[in-house]
Amino acid sequence: MRTRFSVASTLVLLALGSRTATAAEAVPVGVAVVDITPDYPVRMTGYASRQTESEGIESRLKARAIAIGGDENEGPAVLVAIDNCVIRSVIADEVATRLKTRAKLKPERLAICATHTHCGPALAVGLPFIFGRPLPADQADRIARYTRELTDGIEKATLQALANRKPATLAWGRGSAGFAANRRVLKDGKWVGFGVNPNGPVDRSLPVLTAVDGAGKVRAALFGYACHCTTLGGDFNKICAEWAGYACDDVERAYPGAVAIAIIGCGADANPEPRGKLDQARAYGEAAGSEVRRLLSARTGLTPLPGRIACRVRRLELPLEPTPSREDLVRLSSKPASEGMLARNGLERLDRGEAIPTTVPYIVQTWCFGDEMAMVFLAGEVVVDYAIRIGWEADAPRIWTVGYANDVPCYIPSRRVLTEGGYEADSSLIYYGHASRFRPEIEDRILGAVHDLLPPPFDGPRR
Numbered sequence: 308m309r310t311r312f313s314v315a316s317t318l319v320l321l322a323l324g325s326r327t328a329t330a331a332e333a334v335p336v337g338v339a340v341v342d343i344t345p346d347y348p349v350r351m352t353g354y355a356s357r358q359t360e361s362e363g364i365e366s367r368l369k370a371r372a373i374a375i376g377g378d379e380n381e382g383p384a385v386l387v388a389i390d391n392c393v394i395r396s397v398i399a400d401e402v403a404t405r406l407k408t409r410a411k412l413k414p415e416r417l418a419i420c421a422t423h424t425h426c427g428p429a430l431a432v433g434l435p436f437i438f439g440r441p442l443p444a445d446q447a448d449r450i451a452r453y454t455r456e457l458t459d460g461i462e463k464a465t466l467q468a469l470a471n472r473k474p475a476t477l478a479w480g481r482g483s484a485g486f487a488a489n490r491r492v493l494k495d496g497k498w499v500g501f502g503v504n505p506n507g508p509v510d511r512s513l514p515v516l517t518a519v520d521g522a523g524k525v526r527a528a529l530f531g532y533a534c535h536c537t538t539l540g541g542d543f544n545k546i547c548a549e550w551a552g553y554a555c556d557d558v559e560r561a562y563p564g565a566v567a568i569a570i571i572g573c574g575a576d577a578n579p580e581p582r583g584k585l586d587q588a589r590a591y592g593e594a595a596g597s598e599v600r601r602l603l604s605a606r607t608g609l610t611p612l613p614g615r616i617a618c619r620v621r622r623l624e625l626p627l628e629p630t631p632s633r634e635d636l637v638r639l640s641s642k643p644a645s646e647g648m649l650a651r652n653g654l655e656r657l658d659r660g661e662a663i664p665t666t667v668p669y670i671v672q673t674w675c676f677g678d679e680m681a682m683v684f685l686a687g688e689v690v691v692d693y694a695i696r697i698g699w700e701a702d703a704p705r706i707w708t709v710g711y712a713n714d715v716p717c718y719i720p721s722r723r724v725l726t727e728g729g730y731e732a733d734s735s736l737i738y739y740g741h742a743s744r745f746r747p748e749i750e751d752r753i754l755g756a757v758h759d760l761l762p763p764p765f766d767g768p769r770r
């Protein structure tokens with residue numbers, strides 16, 4: 308498909324806040340929603356305590372896409388958000404390969420994000436076990452089936468969004484919501500457990516990007532919030548899109564015909580609080596949704612964005628601490644807590660005849676809307692320190708940092724979190740198949756990649 312619009316006839320000058328006035332030019336924007344709910348029971352990821360397949364559907368899972376830009380120059384950019392705990396690179400790369408052939412979409416112009424709902428199907432990514440336990444063959448078959456259906460669903464959402472592009476103007480702004488709480492409880496500087504740490508850092512900002520057509524009708528509302536989709540606990544065993552899904556529903560009810568898309572920021576160490584009940588998940592969805600609606604209704608407070616997006620990608624290898632020898636692993640495997648669990652994980656890998664990885668593949672992507680705003684997409688479950696540091700070293704008011712993007716290989720702890728230890732630094736790694744923790748320099752490596760990708764106009768005060 309080829310889309311061309313007369314830019315001159317659709318130039319609109321909008322009143323502006325902080326930065327110099329920018330022409331909001333109409334660009335082709337397409338949106339799509341594809342239902343990705345499995346119609347059969349399937350094991351879910353999120354909680355090790357769940358040992359059976361899902362028992363029913365509380366809310367439907369969606370793949371929601373926005374395509375921005377015409378076919379000229381670099382072509383359109385597409386963002387897809389899926390209601391799942393993770394996106395894995397093996398799936399994202401497969402979709403990118405298909406779309407390169409079928410839609411000439413450049414891989415660096417495709418971003419696939421997960422909402423991190425803990426009530427979505429497990430995905431087949433080569434691990435023969437789930438939460439450290441062997442997976443029964445019939446359950447593995449259904450996970451493999453769902454993984455194929457999800458891959459098709461992401462492709463379908465992208466193609467539909469590309470196909471229904473129509474002129475719209477883009478704008479963005481930033482609000483906030485209060486339900487995220489730092490979940491790392493510390494004593495004497497060390498992690499002691501999950502809970503609420505009122506002194507801990509947390510990013511409660513809620514950025515929103517809108518696409519509005521020539522008649523003033525909202526077509527898309529892309530929004531982010533840095534918080535786990537973990538209102539519901541391991542005792543809840545139904546398929547559910549959690550607060551992120553309820554937030555999208557809330558916005559779409561208020562703006563019929565619009566597509567709302569939720570993405571998650573650096574919320575790896577933040578939980579919605581209080582938590583545990585379905586009504587709370589609905590309430591957090593309404594809280595996020597009402598903030599999106601507030602920003603949409605006060606549209607003059609939003610900053611217009613150019614439709615031409617510069618997209619770049621960098622792949623790197625994040626170093627893990629050296630793996631102990633087999634003898635040391637045997638000795639460590641009897642130790643309590645994460646030390647023993649990681650050692651047993653390593654031994655299991657060796658027993659399966661696999662090598663223990665020494666690095667974790669990682670992907671950083673940036674989307675620059677001129678010099679007005681840059682989205683930084685980080686793979687993995689990224690702790691809040693990364694959003695804070697990127698905000699310091701790039702220019703925070705123009706930066707939107709996104710986590711759970713393009714791959715979720717594991718948690719991505721900061722230097723601070725590695726020093727404090729605990730779940731995000733150590734014990735979570737066993738569920739991702741690793742045998743040793745990250746080296747502290749991963750923080751500088753990731754920041755270095757972000758700086759390499761962002762052009763100088765985005766430099767901040769501490770660059």
Ligand SMILES: [Zn+2]
Pocket residue numbers: 423535575688
């Ligand atoms: Zn998580």
